[in-house]
Amino acid sequence: MMPFFMQVANSEVHITFDDKEGRDVYRHSTSHIMAHAVKELFPDAKLAIGPAIEDGFYYDFDYHRHFTPEDLIMIEERMREIIKADRPFVRKEIDREEAISYFKSREEPYKIQLIEEIKDKSVSLYQEGDFVDLCLGPHIPSTGKVKTFKLLSVAGAYWRGDERNRMLQRIYGTSFSKEEDLEAYLKKLEEIKKRDHRNIGRELGLFSINEETGAGLILWHPRGALIRKTIEDFWREEHYRWDYDLVYSPHIAKLDLWKKSGHIDFYRENMYSPMEIDNIDYELKPMNCPFHIMIYKSEIRSYRNLPIRYAELGTVYRYERSGVLHGLLRVRGFTQDDAHIFCREDQLPDEIQRVLDFTVFVLKTFGFHEYDIFLSTRPEEYVGTLENWEKATSALKMAIEKKGLSYRNDIGAGVFYGPKIDIKVKDAIGRAWQCSTIQVDFNLPERFDITYRGEDGKEHQPIMIHRALMGSLERFFGVLIEHYAGAFPLWLSPVQVRVLSITDSQMDYARKIKDELRSIGIRTEADLRNEKIGLKIREGSIEKIPYLLIIGEKEKKGNTVNVRKRGGENLGEMTLPEIIERLKKEIEEKL
RNA sequence: GCCACCGUAGCUCAGCUGGCAGAGCAGCUGAUUUGUAAUCAGCGGGUCGUGGGUUCGAUCCCCUCCGGUGGCUCCA
Numbered sequence: 042m043m044p045f046f047m048q049v050a051n052s053e054v055h056i057t058f059d060d061k062e063g064r065d066v067y068r069h070s071t072s073h074i075m076a077h078a079v080k081e082l083f084p085d086a087k088l089a090i091g092p093a094i095e096d097g098f099y100y101d102f103d104y105h106r107h108f109t110p111e112d113l114i115m116i117e118e119r120m121r122e123i124i125k126a127d128r129p130f131v132r133k134e135i136d137r138e139e140a141i142s143y144f145k146s147r148e149e150p151y152k153i154q155l156i157e158e159i160k161d162k163s164v165s166l167y168q169e170g171d172f173v174d175l176c177l178g179p180h181i182p183s184t185g186k187v188k189t190f191k192l193l194s195v196a197g198a199y200w201r202g203d204e205r206n207r208m209l210q211r212i213y214g215t216s217f218s219k220e221e222d223l224e225a226y227l228k229k230l231e232e233i234k235k236r237d238h239r240n241i242g243r244e245l246g247l248f249s250i251n252e253e254t255g256a257g258l259i260l261w262h263p264r265g266a267l268i269r270k271t272i273e274d275f276w277r278e279e280h281y282r283w284d285y286d287l288v289y290s291p292h293i294a295k296l297d298l299w300k301k302s303g304h305i306d307f308y309r310e311n312m313y314s315p316m317e318i319d320n321i322d323y324e325l326k327p328m329n330c331p332f333h334i335m336i337y338k339s340e341i342r343s344y345r346n347l348p349i350r351y352a353e354l355g356t357v358y359r360y361e362r363s364g365v366l367h368g369l370l371r372v373r374g375f376t377q378d379d380a381h382i383f384c385r386e387d388q389l390p391d392e393i394q395r396v397l398d399f400t401v402f403v404l405k406t407f408g409f410h411e412y413d414i415f416l417s418t419r420p421e422e423y424v425g426t427l428e429n430w431e432k433a434t435s436a437l438k439m440a441i442e443k444k445g446l447s448y449r450n451d452i453g454a455g456v457f458y459g460p461k462i463d464i465k466v467k468d469a470i471g472r473a474w475q476c477s478t479i480q481v482d483f484n485l486p487e488r489f490d491i492t493y494r495g496e497d498g499k500e501h502q503p504i505m506i507h508r509a510l511m512g513s514l515e516r517f518f519g520v521l522i523e524h525y526a527g528a529f530p531l532w533l534s535p536v537q538v539r540v541l542s543i544t545d546s547q548m549d550y551a552r553k554i555k556d557e558l559r560s561i562g563i564r565t566e567a568d569l570r571n572e573k574i575g576l577k578i579r580e581g582s583i584e585k586i587p588y589l590l591i592i593g594e595k596e597k598k599g600n601t602v603n604v605r606k607r608g609g610e611n612l613g614e615m616t617l618p619e620i621i622e623r624l625k626k627e628i629e630e631k632l
Numbered sequence: 633g634c635c636a637c638c639g640u641a642g643c644u645c646a647g648c649u650g651g652c653a654g655a656g657c658a659g660c661u662g663a664u665u666u667g668u669a670a671u672c673a674g675c676g677g678g679u680c681g682u683g684g685g686u687u688c689g690a691u692c693c694c695c696u697c698c699g700g701u702g703g704c705u706c707c708a
């Protein structure tokens with residue numbers, strides 16, 4: 042086929058791979074090269090779109106059969122040829138109609154659809170060799186500039202991201218300006234695999250999901266349960282300290298309650314079918330809020346009582362489509378570390394500030410020091426007055442700014458009932474996970490007609506804040522596992538200390554050490570098996586136990602223990618009081 | 633839910649075009665009494681995810697369902 046354009050682009054803007062714009066251009070160009078290769082190998086494949094993404098790029102194709110891993114290898118080979126040819130990327134502005142007829146001749150229906158939605162008179166095309174694509178650009182000067190790339194996977198994706206549309210095939214890949222950067226990236230993917238909470242969870246005996254029990258339902262094994270208990274204890278203590286009242290509520294409630302709350306109208310697709318009890322329909326709860334509201338409504342409230350803060354580790358059940366379930370991170374039954382704050386309008390800014398302070402305190406305790414914060418503003422469909430939205434949004438904004446945190450606006454992403462702050466924590470290898478959320482609610486106080494008696498003797502409506510610090514215990518636990526790669530800090534470790542005997546003759550002494558540590562609440566086990574010390578250390582290390590206390594004849598005689606920390610650091614001989622002091626301090630400081 | 637791939641022992645995985653199901657680790661038994669990441673030997677263990685179909689014969693081919701993985705959409 043003849044080249045469509047013959048001219049070289051006018052000017053070049055200097056960009057490098059080091060800044061995001063440069064990287065995106067580079068990878069976007071790589072995606073063009075991939076599409077070119079695909080069209081050469083599979084001329085009937087129809088082009089959709091192919092942008093740069095966070096760590097690479099993709100391109101969507103419509104093709105009558107699916108692409109196989111072998112196809113990807115062939116595509117990579119062809120791409121290398123295109124790169125080697127080092128052909129320039131050429132930009133050309135052409136008339137919209139002309140572009141449509143061009144893509145008609147090329148039989149590219151998706152491109153035509155895209156152009157039809159562009160209102161401008163002309164559109165830009167980019168050409169490289171005989172491959173022409175509708176594209177805003179910019180691009181790298183020529184194909185040869187791509188130094189290294191790799192195609193990673195192929196997956197289904199709906200045209201325009203709408204599930205009513207046809208499903209296309211998306212090929213994912215990435216490219217870098219240096220070979221070693223690609224290798225580092227692939228290494229990071231390996232690291233992510235190694236940290237996968239589903240594997241670590243099984244290896245360390247933390248939790249399981251059983252096909253016979255049901256998808257998305259978590260079984261907490263003893264060690265996982267111990268970690269959960271530690272988290273819960275911490276959570277309850279801190280909530281007490283931060284002036285919350287702890288409450289409990291049932292797992293089911295009458296369907297009518299959910300009608301009144303609006304969940305049946307707005308949340309039905311996430312709720313399970315009702316169950317009938319004495320001719321009345323009941324629903325498994327997807328949220329805790331209506332219960333807390335009923336507690337609020339159980340007596341007359343005065344402005345003097347506010348704010349009222351009800352907190353509950355509330356277990357909820359939500360229907361999630363089968364394809365989205367994922368280990369602990371996306372499940373069908375989970376426990377939210379939920380709270381609802383009822384306050385006066387004038388208290389709103391302070392309350393939000395307090396919640397944010399509390400959130401950051403809790404996240405820091407679990408080793409999360411960096412966050413991506415999003416302020417979600419009013420969506421198109423909403424309840425409440427514009428004035429209230431304005432007040433609530435600025436209260437949220439003020440709280441973040443006062444705390445000196447940076448954030449991004451997520452315009453129109455608020456819930457219909459109010460604006461919110463979402464916090465994503467960054468884990469040890471820089472990945473962001475959505476956990477905390479702080480939401481203002483104008484809807485439920487209205488629907489349930491909750492009030493307080495004001496200073497003026499009149500009835501007023503309180504404002505309600507929903508908040509979760511960890512989000513859900515399941516997801517948070519999953520994130521923690523990946524964050525620590527299973528090597529939990531001492532205070533969270535299910536087994537904090539293991540005493541290892543070298544031979545049978547230290548059995549009694551080893552037992553005594555274990556019992557003494559246990560008696561002061563340090564989670565301790567003893568490995569008294571008739572095995573070599575090397576094996577016991579190996580197993581203790583694999584189980585990621587923070588402290589191994591090794592006991593042989595020398596220690597027994599000297600009334601000491603030999604301390605080996607997780608990771609292999611040898612602290613040598615210590616007396617029992619010495620090691621206890623060290624352990625206590627480390628647990629206390631939650632390091 | 634949708635697209636693709638996958639499901640063999642507790643775990644990780646072999647099993648060529650259909651012909652009696654394998655390894656390593658783990659487990660159990662015995663020997664060994666051991667000094668900072670694997671002592672040696674022996675033994676047991678699978679309706680090959682489920683149900684159906686094709687076939688003389690199915691772990692292998694076809695269909696259904698269940699479960700998982702990577703994405704899409706959605707989300708704590």
